Structures are given as structure tokens and as C-alpha cells.
Amino acid sequence: MAKLDQSCDICMNLHVTKSASVWCSECEEAICEDCEPRHRIQKATKNHKTILIEDYQELPESITKITLECEDHNQKLDFYCSIHSEPCCARCVSEKHKYCRELKPLPEVVDGVKSSAAFSELQDRVNDMSQAIGQMIQDKTHNKSNLEVKKKTLIAEVERIRKAFNSHMDTKQGELLSKIGETKEREGEGDIIDSLLSKLSKFQAKVDEIADAVMKTKQYASNFQTFMGVNKWTREIGNQEKEIIAFQSDKSMANVDLQIKISPILKKFEKDVSEFGKIMKIEVNYSPRMKLVLRKDKQGQGLLAPSSKTK
Structure with a gap:
């Protein structure tokens, strides 16, 4: 940022505007090139030390305000x-x-204040403080960078575990679906059961037909007709009984069932999914913070040392 042009205070008193070239701290005035020789030889000011106006403008405002x-x-x-x-x-x-x-x-x-021990100590303490803060900034910047890398690593690890878990469950799902498919194929997609139902329906129709004939014969037929009918239907119902007994003993009459056996661990997971969080969790650890040791308290220690307590 460009410095403002400083006007000569002596010339300003004469209502003349000229750019100052030096500054006299004892007179607290800016002086131009024309006025500076007189300032240097006058009895009251000949021992005053001046500095370039550019150097004066480099001073902080807190110092220039001191008069x-x-x-x-x-x-x-x-x-x-x-x-x-x-x-x-x-x-x-x-x-x-x-x-x-x-x-x-x-x-x-x-x-002689600029060459005093107090000024020298102040400079040392300021420099040490600057180095300490710089080291802290470097440390925290490095920590931030490492933390970002660690976050990406942890996210990748969680993703890897999730994919491995999903892949395993997908495999198990495929195996179960394959077993179900094999069962369907073995049962002919229900054709065997449908065939059994068809045969049973025919048995049922035959028996119902005999039952209906028996009922109507009892109501309307003569005794002779009933006698002959009983002999006929007794033989027929006996044949039906033999067929039903033989049919019932066939292995194809066994009922088919599907079951899935789930591990107790998975049942526990299904019942209390929050337990899964205990299997894998992220921990945030804090290392001891760095403690600032002032120069007056150092006594041979390094400027930064790990603190014995953390908050």
C-alpha cells in the first residue's frame, strides 16, 4: 500500500506546501530538503537526530502517537x-x-534504550513467541492435513467392510435362492402336487358318486335292488379303500416345507441392530497439547513442551 505524501510542517506554518524528506522525533515535525539544513545548524536543533520520512512512515501507529x-x-x-x-x-x-x-x-x-538489556530481552521474547506460534501453526496445519488423510482412510475402511459384508450377504442370498430354485425344480414347479390333487379329486368324485347312489337307493329302490346294489358298491368301495391306502403310502404324498436356519449372531443383530455399532466404532484421540514456556521461565527448557494435563 502506497504511503501518503507527508508535507513539511515548517513550510506549512508559512502557508507553503512542500513534501517532507526527513522526520525529527524531538521536534516531532516533518522537514523538507530546504528546511533540513537550517534545522541541522540551528543551536536549538543541531543535535537532533532525523530519520528519512519513508522510515518514519514504517513506524506503527501506536508508536507515532507517542509524543x-x-x-x-x-x-x-x-x-x-x-x-x-x-x-x-x-x-x-x-x-x-x-x-x-x-x-x-x-x-x-x-x-541508550535501544541497546539496553530490557530492549534486547523484549526482542528475544518477541522472537521466541513468534517462533512458538509459528511452530504451533505448523503443528496444527500438519495435524489438519493428517486428519484429512486419516478421515479418507477410515471412510475407505468402512466402505471396504460394508462391501465385504454386502458381498457375503449377496452370496448367502444367492445360495438360498438357488436352494429354493432346486426345490421348485425337484417338485416340478408344483406339477407333482397338482397331479396328486387331480388324482385325489377323482377318488373324491368316485366316492361321492357311490355315496349319492347309496342314499338314493335307500330312499327309492326295492329290497332286491338294494341287496344287489350293496354287493356291487361294497366291492367298489373296497377297491377305493385299497387305492387310497396305497396312494397314501407313496413318498410323493409327503408334504414339502422350506426353512432357513439363521445364526444366533445374525438373529441378535436383527433383534438389536444397535449392537452392530459396538463391532466397529471410530475413536477420537487427543495427544497432549503443547505448553508455551516463557523465556523468563525456561531455565534451559525448550520453548514448547508437552503439557502434563489435557482438558
Whole structure:
């Protein structure tokens, strides 16, 4: 993103607009190329250090907002109170810090801060924190990638088991249908039973015919006719009895039945299908999370170490 063109503050006071080339942190002003030589030789500013305006614009906003002017009294901050950890102007000292014994000149306090142990430690802690977070991001990214691969593997495994189960059941279904087909073929698709029914129907018709003749003879025939009829029908009914007894003894008269024997395991599965979930289930395991160890607490440890407890 392009930086905004900074105007020279000195020229702006003269109602002239010029692009600034440097920034003076002590004056807190942007200075153009024309004004910069005067700023460099004037008694009040000759010891001020300037930086390129491009470098100043690289500073974060939280830093550029920090000024040498007291927000409460609009005066220059000249002192620093170590007790309250805050810079002070002359009025701040007289109003809020007159009993503080840790007041020091602000230039003395900030001198050499960039090469101080505190600044160096801050840099180290920031770098360590950045590395730790980077390692966490790398670890979780790797975990996410592995998890996606594992999901696909588990889905494929479940699919394989399902297909194997379906294939086995399809085979068993085929075997059962084949057995049923063999039974139908052996029974002539019901022709044998139909033939038996036809013969039995003829026996029934013959016996019914004799029964009807006997009844009508009893009602209307003479005794002589009845006597002769009884002899005739007794022989006929005897023949029918012999045929029925012989027919009943034939193996083809045995009733045919079909049954399926189901394993107790499958019966249990059919009765309580929820049990199937216990045969195969997905487990989600959590490894110990990585614990961040701050530089001040490290004492020779690595920055990241497994935590002894997980939540």
C-alpha cells in the first residue's frame, strides 16, 4: 500500500506546501530538503537526530502517537517518575509527583534504550513467541492435513467392510435362492402336487358318486335292488379303500416345507441392530497439547513442551 505524501510542517506554518524528506522525533515535525539544513545548524536543533520520512512512515501507529507533549498540560515532558512509571512535565511534577523521590530527567532515562538489556530481552521474547506460534501453526496445519488423510482412510475402511459384508450377504442370498430354485425344480414347479390333487379329486368324485347312489337307493329302490346294489358298491368301495391306502403310502404324498436356519449372531443383530455399532466404532484421540514456556521461565527448557494435563 502506497504511503501518503507527508508535507513539511515548517513550510506549512508559512502557508507553503512542500513534501517532507526527513522526520525529527524531538521536534516531532516533518522537514523538507530546504528546511533540513537550517534545522541541522540551528543551536536549538543541531543535535537532533532525523530519520528519512519513508522510515518514519514504517513506524506503527501506536508508536507515532507517542509524543513529547504532556496530554494534560500541553507542556514538554522533561522528567520520568520511576515510582509511577510515567513521563512528566514541570506541572505534573508540582501537582502529582512533588513527593516522588524517583524523578529523573527524561533524556537520561531514555538514553541508550535501544541497546539496553530490557530492549534486547523484549526482542528475544518477541522472537521466541513468534517462533512458538509459528511452530504451533505448523503443528496444527500438519495435524489438519493428517486428519484429512486419516478421515479418507477410515471412510475407505468402512466402505471396504460394508462391501465385504454386502458381498457375503449377496452370496448367502444367492445360495438360498438357488436352494429354493432346486426345490421348485425337484417338485416340478408344483406339477407333482397338482397331479396328486387331480388324482385325489377323482377318488373324491368316485366316492361321492357311490355315496349319492347309496342314499338314493335307500330312499327309492326295492329290497332286491338294494341287496344287489350293496354287493356291487361294497366291492367298489373296497377297491377305493385299497387305492387310497396305497396312494397314501407313496413318498410323493409327503408334504414339502422350506426353512432357513439363521445364526444366533445374525438373529441378535436383527433383534438389536444397535449392537452392530459396538463391532466397529471410530475413536477420537487427543495427544497432549503443547505448553508455551516463557523465556523468563525456561531455565534451559525448550520453548514448547508437552503439557502434563489435557482438558
